Amino acid sequence: MMKENIPEFLHLTSAQARELSKRMPPEETLYELADLYKMFADSTRVRILSALRVQELCVLDLAALLGISQSALSHQLRILKQAKLIKYRREGKIVCYSLADEHVESIFKQGLDHVRE
Amino acid sequence: MMKENIPEFLHLTSAQARELSKRMPPEETLYELADLYKMFADSTRVRILSALRVQELCVLDLAALLGISQSALSHQLRILKQAKLIKYRREGKIVCYSLADEHVESIFKQGLDHVRE
């Protein structure tokens, strides 16, 4: 008796595999998703966002608040800025950072809910 | 005239800083949050989760579907398993993986919404 190319259960035919793929978001979208989550995947950045959730802050205040160097902070702010998760405004010598929009808040909240169980 | 220790605007007093800190989640929670998002911060893992959202799959099917080596996949499955984002069940020689709970689905969905704008 000829062996089926689909062992009893749970081995996909290529037709099934194609169907499954169709039900997944496009590759490109998944890469963007990973990139988005990368922003939240570092504790320094999470702490920065967590502070900006409360209120707008300038760089030195933020650095003092979190206990990190101005340089390290500035590098991270640039990364968050490029990802459009934060925005800034200049006030003389000072630059004030805040969250870019409510999406950031909602992603943050969602994660918090999960972590708190 | 004595200089104030609070420059005109946007420099916090230590009392203000303490108030701000109180309104942030505890440090420990923020580290856990970053760790959670780390799981979603790699495109391979996102693709794995994305497939398991559709249906339960065994290791070899998943590897074939995503076009990655069995070894690389197995390593990533272990990471996701440890983070309790996926669960598994043994069916003879085969091990079937699926999402651990609806939380994973809701985090995934939230991120997708943001990426799609």
Added chain:
DNA sequence: ACTATATATGAACAATTGTTCATATATTAA
């Protein structure tokens, strides 16, 4: 123009992370 203050950035370094390769373990069938 010079000094002080606030922020940004390039380069080097250390640490973390994902993949590969080889091999181990587990289950089933002969």
Added chain:
DNA sequence: TTAATATATGAACAATTGTTCATATATAGT
């Protein structure tokens, strides 16, 4: 027991990433 199949894992390596240090740019005050 031996062979075949499915999955797991340790070690090595390459790539990525976050921090530090030094320095650059920008603004305001004297």
